[in-house]
Amino acid sequence: MTTIEKPVSTPGPAGGGPGYQEEILTGCDAVAQSLRLLDVDVLAGYPIRPYDAVMATVAKMIANGEMDAEFIIADSEHSQFEIGKHASLVGARSFIGSSGVGWMYGMEALVVTSSLRLPVVALVGNRALDDPGAFGVEHNDALMVRDTGWLLYWVETAQEALDMTLMAYRVAEDHRVMLPCALSMDGAFLTHSQHVVQVPGKAAVERFVPQYDLGDRRLHPDNPISVAPQFNEDWVMEARRQSDAAMRRVPGVIEEAAAEFKEVFGRGPEDPFVEAYMMQDAEYALVGMGTVGMVGKVAVDQMRAQGKKVGFLRVKWFRPFPASRLRSLLGGLKGIGVIDRDYSFGSNAWGGVLYTEVAAALYASGSRPVVVPFIAGLGGREVSVQNMVEIQGVVEQHIASQPAEVDCHWIGVREHVGKGGER
Amino acid sequence: MATVAEALADLSVGRRLKVLPLEELYTSGHRTCQGCESALVMRYMAKVAGPRTVVTGTTGCMYVANTSYNSTPWVVPWAHTQLGAAGSSALGTAAGLEALMRKGKIPREKINVIAFCSDGGGGDMGLSGISAAMQDTRYNLLILLYDNESYANTDIQASGMTPWGAVTSFTPSGTKKKISQHRWKKNVPALLMAGHPQGRYFASASSGFGMDLMEKVRIALDVGGPTFVQTHDPCPKGWDFDPRRSHELAILAVECGITVLWDFLEGELRYQGVTRQLVEGALKRRPVAEYLQIQGRFAHFGDEEIDYFQSQIDEMWEQWLLPGVLPATAIPQELELGTAAGRGRSEDV
Numbered sequence: 001m002t003t004i005e006k007p008v009s010t011p012g013p014a015g016g017g018p019g020y021q022e023e024i025l026t027g028c029d030a031v032a033q034s035l036r037l038l039d040v041d042v043l044a045g046y047p048i049r050p051y052d053a054v055m056a057t058v059a060k061m062i063a064n065g066e067m068d069a070e071f072i073i074a075d076s077e078h079s080q081f082e083i084g085k086h087a088s089l090v091g092a093r094s095f096i097g098s099s100g101v102g103w104m105y106g107m108e109a110l111v112v113t114s115s116l117r118l119p120v121v122a123l124v125g126n127r128a129l130d131d132p133g134a135f136g137v138e139h140n141d142a143l144m145v146r147d148t149g150w151l152l153y154w155v156e157t158a159q160e161a162l163d164m165t166l167m168a169y170r171v172a173e174d175h176r177v178m179l180p181c182a183l184s185m186d187g188a189f190l191t192h193s194q195h196v197v198q199v200p201g202k203a204a205v206e207r208f209v210p211q212y213d214l215g216d217r218r219l220h221p222d223n224p225i226s227v228a229p230q231f232n233e234d235w236v237m238e239a240r241r242q243s244d245a246a247m248r249r250v251p252g253v254i255e256e257a258a259a260e261f262k263e264v265f266g267r268g269p270e271d272p273f274v275e276a277y278m279m280q281d282a283e284y285a286l287v288g289m290g291t292v293g294m295v296g297k298v299a300v301d302q303m304r305a306q307g308k309k310v311g312f313l314r315v316k317w318f319r320p321f322p323a324s325r326l327r328s329l330l331g332g333l334k335g336i337g338v339i340d341r342d343y344s345f346g347s348n349a350w351g352g353v354l355y356t357e358v359a360a361a362l363y364a365s366g367s368r369p370v371v372v373p374f375i376a377g378l379g380g381r382e383v384s385v386q387n388m389v390e391i392q393g394v395v396e397q398h399i400a401s402q403p404a405e406v407d408c409h410w411i412g413v414r415e416h417v418g419k420g421g422e423r
Numbered sequence: 424m425a426t427v428a429e430a431l432a433d434l435s436v437g438r439r440l441k442v443l444p445l446e447e448l449y450t451s452g453h454r455t456c457q458g459c460e461s462a463l464v465m466r467y468m469a470k471v472a473g474p475r476t477v478v479t480g481t482t483g484c485m486y487v488a489n490t491s492y493n494s495t496p497w498v499v500p501w502a503h504t505q506l507g508a509a510g511s512s513a514l515g516t517a518a519g520l521e522a523l524m525r526k527g528k529i530p531r532e533k534i535n536v537i538a539f540c541s542d543g544g545g546g547d548m549g550l551s552g553i554s555a556a557m558q559d560t561r562y563n564l565l566i567l568l569y570d571n572e573s574y575a576n577t578d579i580q581a582s583g584m585t586p587w588g589a590v591t592s593f594t595p596s597g598t599k600k601k602i603s604q605h606r607w608k609k610n611v612p613a614l615l616m617a618g619h620p621q622g623r624y625f626a627s628a629s630s631g632f633g634m635d636l637m638e639k640v641r642i643a644l645d646v647g648g649p650t651f652v653q654t655h656d657p658c659p660k661g662w663d664f665d666p667r668r669s670h671e672l673a674i675l676a677v678e679c680g681i682t683v684l685w686d687f688l689e690g691e692l693r694y695q696g697v698t699r700q701l702v703e704g705a706l707k708r709r710p711v712a713e714y715l716q717i718q719g720r721f722a723h724f725g726d727e728e729i730d731y732f733q734s735q736i737d738e739m740w741e742q743w744l745l746p747g748v749l750p751a752t753a754i755p756q757e758l759e760l761g762t763a764a765g766r767g768r769s770e771d772v
Contacts, residue, residue, distance in 0.1 A: 086515030
């Protein structure tokens with residue numbers, strides 16, 4: 001963390017708000033700043049790149065007395081996530097995180113965290129799954145919890161990382177929700193790249209995120225309850241239905257929290273669920289998650305300059321999936337290209353996870369636009385502006401040629417490498 | 424009968440357990456098998472821990488058979504944790520309570536944190552997590568491993584702590600292969616003790632000796648820091664014997680020298696009860712056949728297998744430097760056990 005030479009301070013929103021300080025922070029550092037401001041009680045860390053930078057920053061803040069928390073070095077991700085879960089269960093605000101196969105290693109503990117309805121917050125520094133070993137970004141790690149009751153959000157900038165860490169606790173700990181929340185951040189592209197970030201004051205954060213209160217589910221001698229007894233067929237379906245009901249309440253809670261965020265901090269996005277860039281009069285849209293949004297928006301500017309009515313739609317909340325927002329923004333378009341930084345081998349149209357979700361959401365729209373799946377940027381391969389233009393070209397070609405079957409296109413891949421052709 | 428407060432006040436370190444609280448903090452509401460010794464261990468554990476306690480329990484018999492929804496035997500707060508999560512659940516619970524107390528979010532007081540696990544959950548899958556817990560001296564926590572020597576609620580599969588030769592659903596005795604369980608039982612309390620020099624207390628106990636077991640649990644909770652107690656619990660379902668003989672078998676295991684009662688506190692290794700009498704020569708070990716032949720899981724044993732089992736127990740008692748604890752049979756000559764000779768700092772030489 002580096003403070004710029006002359007920190008900029010503002011009085012904040014009208015009425016003498018708390019103000020903020022500008023600092024140059026990486027995505028991981030921005031999350032760490034929020035954890036400090038949120039007075040997180042327990043953090044459990046286990047090494048894996050690239051998410052680990054957040055734990056290193058927090059450990060330093062604790063060592064320097066800037067933050068008061070229990071920091072536990074776990075023996076594995078499974079233990080790490082169980083530590084977070086059980087700290088949360090006694091009423092402590094807790095934080096965990098991981099990347100790639102580390103996130104997968106602790107999957108059992110992640111699943112029970114959501115089924116126990118504990119509002120643990122996690123950072124997933126997106127990383128390709130092994131094998132082969134790779135450090136670069138892919139979204140498959142975080143997406144593995146998409147069906148389990150975790151809230152999932154993809155951030156694009158360090159500022160958004162800081163803001164959404166506050167938002168994650170606010171939404172997760174809301175008594176109508178009580179579900180864990182994972183913030184996904186593209187490995188290297190965001191976890192380790194520096195941005196100028198407005199760091200708010202503690203008072204404002206305390207106003208926005210009330211103290212964590214687990215209520216009558218808190219495990220303590222004064223509240224001697226038994227947590228998670230065995231159910232079987234007698235009650236499991238009802239328990240699942242309760243998690244479903246909680247997830248259904250999340251969009252309303254997000255809207256409420258986003259409005260209050262603006263009130264407290266004097267800024268915030270127009271739409272908390274998606275970022276719609278140049279979409280007002282768009283005929284085409286490119287859709288993606290995470291840092292691909294930056295490239296997408298530059299490409300849109302270029303194509304707009306050439307007279308092409310293209311917009312970019314960045315999906316921010318993935319769980320709950322903003323299906324109705326997508327229908328209203330994309331429903332009437334001519335064509336849509338969905339860029340997945342993930343894979344789902346053998347799925348619908350051989351596409352990725354985001355494609356499947358977007359296509360399913362648009363099936364219920366009045367006019368079903370053409371949706372073409374793309375896979376790009378796997379393992380941290382750069383997705384260029386030129387790639388985006390290429391994608392738009394394929395979408396247009398697809399509309400013109402009207403093929404019988406939709407088929408996924410891999411962008412920026414070397415086909416038939418080595419002897420033997422297809423393998 | 425003493426009240427809980429009076430009784431527990433008398434159970435501090437170094438004092439023999441003379442009175443017990445009347446109250447039960449693990450009571451009716453479970454559906455463990457007839458003759459289940461581990462349920463008894465839970466009762467002992469909760470009784471001496473007292474009401475200011477938080478318990479987590481891993482998946483296993485003491486989860487599945489104990490806590491069916493709408494019914495719980497736990498009077499103290501209890502939460503399920505995953506099979507390999509005894510150590511991490513204890514760490515998370517203790518760390519959470521410590522943070523909240525330090526920040527004044529809950530009143531400062533001594534709360535016992537106990538995580539129990541089975542031989543499968545603790546000795547196999549959860550060993551790494553328990554090891555991490557034994558290193559973290561910032562927290563007071565007790566890991567209690569109830570050892571019934573198989574994955575008993577799953578269908579009786581062998582664990583790393585199933586005795587050599589025992590029949591389980593994964594280690595059957597067949598016409599071609601008489602012995603499938605070829606692994607000798609893992610010694611978890613000894614490996615934890617040897618590997619975690621800053622752990623505060625390690626003990627091996629038995630469900631057959633309730634007072635000894637309760638003393639060990641109480642010492643663990645009183646000394647604070649990371650502590651570990653293991654109990655040896657006969658299991659009628661998994662070991663295939665008449666449930667009425669559960670307690671008798673637990674005692675027999677100690678009398679045969681198979682289960683060894685010991686603890687380790689502040690640098691001192693101590694043997695207790697029958698084990699101590701065996702060590703001192705006041706009592707002779709009974710033949711292991713007496714123990715093995717009561718159990719269906721050893722019914723396929725002939726003389727050869729019984730002799731082999733006996734030879735291993737004999738070796739432990741006659742060759743090991745510390746029976747039940749240290750398998751070394753010799754030490755370098757220049758080291759004299761029990762003295763500092765030959766082990767001084769270099770400047771002393």
